[in-house]
Amino acid sequence: QDLARLPLGDLRRHLEGLRLPGALDQAMDQVLAEIRSRLRYLADVGLDYLTLDRQSRTLSGGEVQRINLTTALGTSLVNTLFVLDEPSIGLHPRDMDRITAVLTRLRDQGNSLLVVEHDPQVMRSADQIIDIGPGPGEHGGRVIFQGSPSALMEAPGSLTGDYLAGRRRVADPRPPEPVTKTTPRIRILGARAHNLKGIDVEIPLGRLVVVTGVSGSGKSTLIQDVLYNALCKIKGHPEDPAGEHDAIEGAGLFSDVSLLDQAPIGRTSRSNPASYVGAFDLIRKRFARLPLARERGYTAGTFSFNSGAGRCPTCGGNGFEHVEMQFLSDVYLRCPDCNGRRYRDSVLEVRLPDRAGGQGPSIAEVLDLTASEALNLFDGDRELGQALEPLNAVGLGYLRLGQPVPTLSGGEAQRLKLAGYLGKKGRGPRSKGRGAGAALAGMLFLLDEPTTGLHFADIAVLLQALRRLIARGHSVVVIEHNLDLIGAADWLIDLGPEGGEAGGELVCAGTPAEVARNPMSRTGGALRAPGPSGEGQ
Numbered sequence: 115q116d117l118a119r120l121p122l123g124d125l126r127r128h129l130e131g132l133r134l135p136g137a138l139d140q141a142m143d144q145v146l147a148e149i150r151s152r153l154r155y156l157a158d159v160g161l162d163y164l165t166l167d168r169q170s171r172t173l174s175g176g177e178v179q180r181i182n183l184t185t186a187l188g189t190s191l192v193n194t195l196f197v198l199d200e201p202s203i204g205l206h207p208r209d210m211d212r213i214t215a216v217l218t219r220l221r222d223q224g225n226s227l228l229v230v231e232h233d234p235q236v237m238r239s240a241d242q243i244i245d246i247g248p249g250p251g252e253h254g255g256r257v258i259f260q261g262s263p264s265a266l267m268e269a270p271g272s273l274t275g276d277y278l279a280g281r282r283r284v285a286d287p288r289p290p291e292p293v294t295k296t297t298p299r300i301r302i303l304g305a306r307a308h309n310l311k312g313i314d315v316e317i318p319l320g321r322l323v324v325v326t327g328v329s330g331s332g333k334s335t336l337i338q339d340v341l342y343n344a345l346c347k348i349k350g351h352p353e354d355p356a357g358e359h360d361a362i363e364g365a366g367l368f369s370d371v372s373l374l375d376q377a378p379i380g381r382t383s384r385s386n387p388a389s390y391v392g393a394f395d396l397i398r399k400r401f402a403r404l405p406l407a408r409e410r411g412y413t414a415g416t417f418s419f420n421s422g423a424g425r426c427p428t429c430g431g432n433g434f435e436h437v438e439m440q441f442l443s444d445v446y447l448r449c450p451d452c453n454g455r456r457y458r459d460s461v462l463e464v465r466l467p468d469r470a471g472g473q474g475p476s477i478a479e480v481l482d483l484t485a486s487e488a489l490n491l492f493d494g495d496r497e498l499g500q501a502l503e504p505l506n507a508v509g510l511g512y513l514r515l516g517q518p519v520p521t522l523s524g525g526e527a528q529r530l531k532l533a534g535y536l537g538k539k540g541r542g543p544r545s546k547g548r549g550a551g552a553a554l555a556g557m558l559f560l561l562d563e564p565t566t567g568l569h570f571a572d573i574a575v576l577l578q579a580l581r582r583l584i585a586r587g588h589s590v591v592v593i594e595h596n597l598d599l600i601g602a603a604d605w606l607i608d609l610g611p612e613g614g615e616a617g618g619e620l621v622c623a624g625t626p627a628e629v630a631r632n633p634m635s636r637t638g639g640a641l642r643a644p645g646p647s648g649e650g651q
Contacts, residue, residue, distance in 0.1 A: 115167075123162030123616065126153040140279035148188075155184040159212045162332065163614025172308065177330055177613075179203055181303045183216050202233040203566050206328040206595050207640035210235040210281035232569055234278055238263050245274045250572075251484060251512025255489070277570035284574045290625050291320045291604040294530055300341070300364040300558075307357025309618035310337045315607060317341075319367055319558070319589040322580055323425035324603040326594065326629075326637040327621070330613025333593045334562060338373065341591075342560055345371040368589060371558045374531045376524030376566065383432060384420050387485065388515035389538045393501040396516075399569075400466070400498070401477055407464045417477050419456040419463075427450035456481075466491075481516030488515055509575040509583065525567040532579055535559070535588075556588035565596040578603055597640055601626050 117125055118130040129150055134142055156162065159180040164173075173181070179201055186196060201213055212238060221227055221241075229236065245259040260270045266272060267279035275284040298319040310332045325333045339357035346353045348365045367541055379385065388394040401407055407416070416424035421430030429435055429449035433456045437445040448454045455462065455478040456471055468474035475483070477489070480598045483491065485505035491536050492498045508529040513522075522530065528640060535557075559582075565573050577599060580590050594600060606629045607620045622632045630641035 118167040119165055120154055121163050121165055122156050124158060125166070125443060127152065128161070128414065129153065145227075152184065152188050155187045155216075159184055159216055160329075160613070162507065163291035163612065177204070179205065180209075180213070180329075182631075183213065186220060187216060190223075191428060194225045196220060196225055196227045198227065198229045198231075200230060200232070202231060202236055202569055204329055204563060204595070206326075207235065207643075208328055208599055208636045214239040216299060221311075232567065233564075237266075237278065243274075245269070245272050247273060249512070252557075253512065254480070273571050274569070282570070284570055285577055285602035288602075291321050293321060293605050293625075294486055297321075298364065298367045300362065300367070302341055302359060303363060304360030305336055305340045305357065305360065307339050308332065310335055310340070310357075310613055311618045313609075313618070313620045315620060317589075317591060317607065318565055318605050319364070320584060320587070321589065321604040322602070323589075323591045323596050323605045323607065324600050325591065325607045325609065326451060326600055327609035327617065328611075328613050328636050331609040331611075333609055335454075335618075337560055337591060337593055338562065342373050343373060363395065368556060368558045371560065372535070373560045373562075374528055375536075375562050376563070378524075378527045379519045379522070379527050380531060381520055383434075383518035383520065383521040385512050386481070386516045387505060387510065387519070387530060387533075388481065388488075388502075390519065391501050391504055391533055393488075393498060393515065396498045396501055397477070399478060399493075400492075401464055404464055405468070410464075412464065413459070416461060417457075424457055424461040426456055426458060428452065429456070431456045478516075482514055484514055486511035501537055504533035504579075505530075507536055507575070508533045508579045509572045510555050523567060528561070528564055529576065529579075532561075532576075532583075554584060556583075558589045558591070559583060561590070561592045562593070563593060565594060565599055570598070573598055601641060602638065608632075608635045610636055630634070 117128070120128065129146060132146065133359065156164070161177060161180055161184075164177065172176070185203060201217070205213060210233060217227055217229065217236075218239070229240070231237060240263055242261060243259070243263055244257060245266060247258045247313070248271065249256050257264055259272050259275065261269075263278070266275040269275045273564070277284070300317045300319065302315045302317070304312050305315065309330075315336065324338055327333050331552060335357060340359050341352050341362065343352075343356035344362045347356060347366055348362065349370050379390065386394070388397065395414070398414040401417045402412055402414040415422040419425045425431030426449060428451040433452065433454040434446045434448055434450070437447060439445060452458070457478055462476040462478055465476050465479070466474035480488065480491070485502055489499060489502050489506065489511075492502070493576065505513065510526060510529055510533060513526070519527070519530070564576060567577060573596060580592070583590055592599065599608065603626055605623070606626055607623045608629055610617050610619065610621045611634055621635050622629055622638070626641060629638045630636050634637045
């Protein structure tokens with residue numbers, strides 16, 4: 115029990131010098147060798163501050179990823195194909211060299227590694243890169259390039275190569291929005307949950323604020339456990355108990371708080387992107403106004419697959435039949451009556467007119483359109499365009515309107531939540547005085563690693579969407595490791611300097627340029643490092 119409470123670095127040093135008497139030492143030699151080997155792997159990826167009795171649910175995403183990698187190292191497998199999906203998730207740029215060293219070691223042991231990755235440091239360390247595109251969804255699916263990283267940077271027609279070579283940038287250089295003494299702000303006082311060391315943190319409102327620091331430095335603890343849970347209680351919709359702190363000041367300066375994480379939006383196949391952004395109601399009303407629909411007495415409810423007489427009676431509007439299997443996974447079969455279209459044949463006879471005056475798509479065919487195709491179809495329909503445009507604005511124009519929400523990835527779900535807020539009508543008036551007591555009528559949005567799984571081009575779109583929220587009078591706080599987004603922030607809050615017990619302190623706060631000049635900041639060191647063009651970030 116005492117050993118389990120030791121940091122892994124201390125435990126490793128203790129076991130390295132452990133010598134047991136006589137035959138016991140010989141009997142335990144192989145066991146101790148395996149333990150020492152695994153502890154060494156954990157130290158190699160920078161997890162020597164963790165303890166063995168640490169609960170897994172308290173680990174950050176980056177810590178979980180590195181533990182999974184050390185598990186692969188500890189197997190001592192050879193001639194094995196390892197397939198890794200975004201191993202850089204949750205990792206600070208400082209830790210990327212450790213990850214690439216682990217991947218290289220696995221390769222040198224006689225294994226093959228296939229890595230799905232967007233981090234430029236991991237890309238540059240690869241032996242070969244397979245670039246797929248050129249766009250998302252139906253616009254992708256082709257091999258654009260295969261070869262070395264250096265050859266990719268010279269490849270024509272590759273967005274990835276353009277960004278790696280510095281020909282394109284996620285964000286054009288621009289001065290950050292100024293933060294002055296009169297800028298409204300939230301104050302977190304005495305935060306000491308988990309490894310936080312009683313820190314006081316000020317977060318400017320009406321700005322793009324990014325919270326940085328190495329994995330395990332206390333970012334999620336500060337923003338989610340302390341700030342979000344405390345604000346939810348203050349605003350009257352409590353979630354989990356707030357992490358230990360003294361006080362939160364400035365909660366009255368914004369209307370409410372929302373955490374846009376990557377948790378699934380819903381579990382039912384009836385929920386889809388069109389309904390989430392409010393476009394499906396408008397589409398059903400458009401169909402109900404058509405002459406054939408009025409002639410038959412159809413209403414907007416007839417074109418719903420959730421209820422009403424218009425949906426397929428066999429599958430109840432699901433488009434499939436659910437067959438429960440007693441000892442195997444349940445089976446989902448396409449509905450034999452509607453063939454997955456969800457509606458009665460009579461409802462599908464009602465069609466929108468095309469631009470030439472002929473018959474256009476049915477309600478089922480509209481739901482099968484991507485958001486970009488639907489915007490083109492309803493070009494000129496201002497109300498419907500305003501509902502659908504946010505999907506394009508967050509880079510989800512390739513999603514089909516009727517795609518079940520549970521099939522979305524975590525990153526897509528997070529951006530769909532963001533699109534939902536972008537699509538809301540109205541705009542909070544921003545205070546002209548910008549004084550310390552002036553209220554920003556908008557909301558406070560908290561995001562945790564929104565760039566996870568995103569290409570450079572997608573990050574550029576995401577950044578524009580975040581700035582649109584701020585332009586509407588909202589405030590945005592992002593936990594992030596991506597250097598492009600960090601460099602585009604108005605204000606940085608850097609925690610650390612390390613993870614675990616060696617972290618939990620406020621290292622510095624300021625503009626990206628100010629943080630880059632701080633010698634104690636790991637994030638500052640990454641910002642100072644030369645980018646693809648030879649200049650600092």
